Amino acid sequence: MVKLNEVIVTGNLKSDPTLTVTSNKYEEAVVQPKNVADLFNNINGFSSIKRGNYAIDPSFRAAQSEQLNIQYDGGTKAMHACPNRMDPITTHIIPEEITKIEIIKGPYTVRYGATFGGVINMVSQKPDYEASGFHGKASVGYESNGNSLVNMIQLQYIQPKYDVIANAGYRDFGNYKDGNDIEIPSSFRSTDYGVKLGLNFTDNQRLQAHWRQSFGRDIFHAALPMDSEYDNTSIIALDYKWNDIGNIGKAFTAKAYYSFVDHFMTNIYRPIFMMMEATSAIEATTTGGKMELNWTPLKKLNVFSGVDALHIARDGGRTRLVKMMNGMPVPMPMTFNDKVWQDSYITDLGVFTEAKYSIKPNTVMTAGVRYDQVTSNIKDPEADFEAMYDLGKRTEHNISGTISVKTLVSELFTLEAAYGRGVRSANMVERFINHFTVGQDPYEYMGNPNLKAEVNNQFEIGFKGKDITHNFKYSASFYYAFFEDYIVGIVDESLNRKYMPMAEPRHTKVFQNLDDAYKTGLEATMQVNVLKDYYLKAECAYVYAKNNDLKESLPLTPPFNSKLILGFKKEKLWANVQYNLVSKQKNISKSFGETETNGYQTIDVRLGVKPIKGITLGVAVINAFDEAYHNHLNFSFTNQTNFGRIPITEPGRNFSAFLQYMF
Known part of the structure; x- marks a missing residue:
């Protein structure tokens, strides 16, 4: 049976990218309801950038946003509509649908689009061809902190010539309370569904169509100036694969x-609403595709050649009804x-x-080159931007x-x-935003359509191993990267703010290129198995980044963090206690509005059990x-009643339970 290229990491030395990591299969250890952040929280080297409980972006090694090449199933993308990233790509899929996450740790492949800081591939549920017929699963989960509820149902019907997978989910998250018992405005609701249809024309040809929609409602963003009334996303993807073409051609x-995001924002629940009403209706369209030929001109040479395309278009506006100016009511708004x-x-x-060239049976050298033609344009500019x-x-x-080498010593x-x-060309915010607050600070930002592309020159060495009994496992990666034309927002004292001109800060930031910046860091893990079913696991991650032009750290650089996990795992019962230790972060970017943050320590407890066939029950205390x-990467409260401009606090104690039935 032919398998599509939805999975990047297959366990094959001659085809897998260099320096990759694969997260756990989530459905094998279901213990708690999954919010978007839960997909990345326990992957070493990852942090979360939080603007609310919905608008959460993954950060890997201090790379974020378009610096990371985030995709579904080996290439599908859905770009956000909101300039403040209220709707990042991770919000447009049901978390329970993701079976695993694959990461290429840097720009070590050219096959999956332009890549600056790494590739994140979220793999959705695939047909299980060993289980023909009708199957499915249903789940329900609850979290005490926020009185949150999630549920999902998935059905699949599999035959040799075709297969269908359909799923639907509903999530209702309330405002959570932090460790000081302060309620954080963070509630949201979302409804999602998807259908995946596969046709096997022959034993070596398959066509698959995937349709999904997501509907977010009443979303509060504690660290952004507005909230989302709704966020509607539609995504359709078509995949085709032809295996065993001939002696030289292995696969095509x-x-x-295509994806479309319809996003609507308002400030109706904010204190500034009494002075100015604001609504914003915006939309984003993402279309793309890829064709790739895998061919072997020589026995030891495995080649992947192809073309790909990505088109992102956005439009929309903001309507403001000004009711007060300079503290005085306006007679006619x-x-x-x-x-x-x-x-x-x-x-x-x-x-x-x-x-990929096999130097020896256990050693493969990889070399790749990529050319991107990037075209950009602004078709309806504001008068001041055009001037x-x-x-x-x-x-x-x-x-x-x-270029890389991987060897099984x-x-x-x-x-x-x-x-x-x-190489990453500037994104749309960096090119075309016009006097909007899109950063962690209260500055207005101005785009620069003449920005040069950022360049990341990254070197890395990594190893992994185990002892002869397989009871001791370890791995580590060390990297260094220096950047050319790094893009940052710089205050332009000749350019005053456009909206609320008497407010502070008075000037505007303009995106510019800087040359002298670098980062270096490491990740390491170690696991010891004891008494067959018990294990002790330790892991840590550290990033140091420097912007020598501004004599400060690069923005959104996470502090040193480590985890110590003690647990046991049997076929029908597993449990673990996780101790999280995060250090103080003193290396900050003051120009980005960052402040020093204290370290913290937390403990999470998880327990899962399969009491009878098909039933999985999980409970947790987070x-x-x-x-x-x-977290140091959390954005600060913005335009909120009773909250100063300090970083968002995380949830306090949270009890959760999750029940899944598979049939």
């Missing part, structure tokens, strides 16, 4: 996808219409070739590449080394000692 794959995205687009057309720049269609030409030890040059803390 093709993918096409005035209406203003502001262009948010100014009808802009970015198109990336890429061509790539990546070759500031010489606008028009712009085309960039980016070259990226990688023995059955017990693997060594990898890689260099990657990742932050068992009710610690009051906030």
Whole structure:
């Protein structure tokens, strides 16, 4: 049976990318309801950027947003509509649908689109061809902190010639309380469903269609200036694969996808509403595709060649009804219409070739090169933005590449080394935003359509191994990256703020390129198995980043963090206690509005059991000692009653339960 390229990491030395990691299969150890952040919280090297309980972005090694190439099933993308990232890509899929997450740790492949800081591939449920017929699962979960409820049902019908998977889910999260018993505005509701249909034309050809929709409602964003009344997302993807083409051609794959996000924001629940009413209706369209040929011109040479495309278009505006000016009521409220995205687009057309050469049966060298033609344009600019720049269609030409070696020194030890040059053209906020507050600070930001592309030159060496009894396992990665033309917002004292001109800060930040920046860091894990079923696991991650031009850290650099996990795992029963230790962060970016944050320690307890066939029950206590803390990457409360501009605090003690039935 042919398998689609939904999975990047297959356990094959001759096809897998270098320096990868695969997270646990979530459905094998279900213990608690999953919010978006739960997909990444327990993957070493990851942190979460929190703007609320819904708008949560993953951060890996101090890379975030478009610095990370985040996708579903080997290539499908859905870009956010909101310039403040109220709706990042991770909100557009049912978390329970994800079976695993694969990470390529840096720009060490050219096959999955332009990649700057790494690739994150979220793999959705695939048909189980060993279980023909009708199958399914249903789940329900509850969290005490916020009185939150999640449920999901999934059905699948599998036959040799075709298969269908359908799922639907509903989530209702309330405002949570932090460790000081303070209620944080963070509630949201979402309804999701999806259908995946696969057709097997022959034993070596498969076509698959995947349709999903997500509907977010009444979403509170504690660290953003507005809330979301609704966020509607539609995604369709088509995948085709032809295996065993001939003696030289091994496989041909093709993918096409389309996504549309309809997003509506308002400030009706904010204190500023008494002075100014604001609503914003915006939309984002993402289309793309890929064709790739896997061919073997020589017995020891495995080549992947192809083309891909990504088109992002956004438009929409903000309507303001000004009722007070300079503290005085306006006799006749005035209406203003502001262009948010100014009808802009970015198109990336890429061509790539990546070759894997077997130097020895246990050693593979990989080399790849990629060319991207990036076209951008703004079709409906505001008058002040048009006056500031010489606008028009712009085309960039980016070259990226990688070279790496992976060797199985023995059955017990693997060594990898890689260099990657990742290139990222400026995103739409950095190019075209016009006097909007889109950062962690209260500054207005101005885009710069003339920005050069960021370049990440990253070197890494990693190893993993185990002892002869397989009871002791370890791994570590060490990396260094220096950046060219790093993009940051810099205060322009010649440019005053546009909205509320008497407010502080008075000036505007403009996105610019800087040259002298770097980061370095490591991740390490160790696990000892004791008495067959028991284990002790320790892991840590550290990033140090520096912007020498501004003599400060790069923004959103997480502090040193480590975990110690004591647990046991049997076929029908598992449990663990996890101790989380996060250090104080003194290396900050003051120009980004960051402040030093204290370290913290928390303990999580999880227990799962399969009492009878098909039933899985999980219970957990997260932050068992009710610690009051906030993550360094959390954005600050914005435009909230009774909250100063300090980083969002995390949930206090949270009891949860999760029940899943498989049939």
